Amino acid sequence: MELGWLLCGTAVLLLLHVLMELSPAVNFALRIGFYCVLCLVSSALAAAACLLVNGGRTVKNMRIIKAVVKTFKYFFGLRFEVKGLENFEVEGPAIIVSNHQSILDMMGLMEVLPDNCVQVGKKELMYTGTVGLIIYLGGVIFINRKSTSSAKMVMAEVAKTMAAENLKVWVYPEGTRNCTGDLLPFKKGAFHLAVQAQVPVIPVVYSSFTTFYNPKTNLFTSGKIKVEILPPIETKGLTSDDVTDLTDRCFHTMRETLFRLSGRPSEAKDSS
Numbered sequence: 292m293e294l295g296w297l298l299c300g301t302a303v304l305l306l307l308h309v310l311m312e313l314s315p316a317v318n319f320a321l322r323i324g325f326y327c328v329l330c331l332v333s334s335a336l337a338a339a340a341c342l343l344v345n346g347g348r349t350v351k352n353m354r355i356i357k358a359v360v361k362t363f364k365y366f367f368g369l370r371f372e373v374k375g376l377e378n379f380e381v382e383g384p385a386i387i388v389s390n391h392q393s394i395l396d397m398m399g400l401m402e403v404l405p406d407n408c409v410q411v412g413k414k415e416l417m418y419t420g421t422v423g424l425i426i427y428l429g430g431v432i433f434i435n436r437k438s439t440s441s442a443k444m445v446m447a448e449v450a451k452t453m454a455a456e457n458l459k460v461w462v463y464p465e466g467t468r469n470c471t472g473d474l475l476p477f478k479k480g481a482f483h484l485a486v487q488a489q490v491p492v493i494p495v496v497y498s499s500f501t502t503f504y505n506p507k508t509n510l511f512t513s514g515k516i517k518v519e520i521l522p523p524i525e526t527k528g529l530t531s532d533d534v535t536d537l538t539d540r541c542f543h544t545m546r547e548t549l550f551r552l553s554g555r556p557s558e559a560k561d562s563s
């Protein structure tokens with residue numbers, strides 16, 4: 292009986308292996324499927340640990356989530372080369388902005404996440420089962436992207452509590468995933484938040500995933516991701532009138548860095 296199960300299991304694994312070798316679509320679906328299952332299962336286990344250790348929703352849970360997610364890269368043959376971690380060592384709160392390419396970004400996020408840092412996420416993430424639960428427990432700030440006024444209200448509230456709770460807030464200013472090797476125009480919420488709270492903006496740039504990950508061509512192999520944490524941009528004394536300039540400055544700095552890290556010739560001056 293046990294031998295039967297063993298043979299059956301081996302046959303299924305062999306079949307999957309052959310299918311993955313033959314078809315990029317099967318390879319992609321299985322690897323992404325495995326990533327989702329890994330996230331769902333790890334989230335359930337991590338949620339139990341968070342509740343036992345910290346009792347509920349708190350940024351302290353991010354330490355547990357980070358420890359778990361940092362192991363994921365080994366399953367997918369991903370390597371991170373990180374530079375500039377010292378730039379996170381600012382006194383007090385800050386806004387961290389980074390490029391957002393894929394659901395795989397959570398691995399890169401957790402690779403460098405500083406203490407006391409929460410992310411801004413779309414409210415739909417709350418409804419992703421155990422992943423939603425762990426994101427809630429980690430203290431993620433949920434916004435409704437379909438309602439600018441309610442998103443602005445949430446951001447204004449965050450600006451007030453950041454100093455009191457010594458929080459860093461991680462925002463993806465593109466507002467959505469974009470895996471083209473370039474940046475989408477930045478939304479201004481993160482920069483309004485930085486100016487309202489008078490805290491620095493720290494840009495973080497991840498090199499393009501396009502050499503090892505492309506959902507359009509079903510590409511998902513192992514690969515190296517370069518991460519650079521850039522020097523903080525000060526906002527002391529800036530007012531809401533300066534937000535557009537601040538957004539543009541940050542966008543151009545990050546775009547040039549993205550191209551440099553991805554080995555792509557800089558076009559930042561020609562098209563914006």
Ligand SMILES: CCCCCCCCCCCCCCCCC(=O)SCCNC(=O)CCNC(=O)[C@H](O)C(C)(C)COP(=O)(O)OP(=O)(O)OC[C@H]1O[C@@H](n2cnc3c(N)ncnc32)[C@H](O)[C@@H]1OP(=O)(O)O
Pocket residue numbers: 330331333334337356359360391397410411412413416422425426429431434435436438439442443446447462463464465466467478479480481483484
């Ligand atoms: C253990 C295992 C675990 C496994 C799982 C791992 C889990 C790990 C946990 C980590 C979770 C991470 C979660 C990541 C989530 C990622 C996302 O969800 S990304 C998508 C959501 N995020 C964002 O959208 C953020 C970026 N967007 C913005 O900042 C936007 O500006 C906005 C606040 C959402 C508003 O957007 P929109 O309505 O499109 O408006 P804009 O074009 O930006 O602005 C319109 C107008 O309003 C002005 N304005 C904007 N914000 C403000 C403000 N705060 N105060 C005042 N005015 C504001 C802006 O200037 C524009 O006016 P203008 O005249 O054109 O200038």
Ligand SMILES: CCCCCCCC/C=C\CCCCCCCC(=O)OC[C@@H](O)COP(=O)(O)O
Pocket residue numbers: 326327328330331391393394395396397413416418419420422466467468469
């Ligand atoms: C009972 C419900 C079950 C639902 C099952 C859902 C399965 C989801 C499982 C695993 C997914 C792991 C995701 C990790 C967190 C990813 C956060 C993220 O990257 O969100 C995307 C968001 O930034 C931008 O969204 P869009 O590009 O605008 O779209």
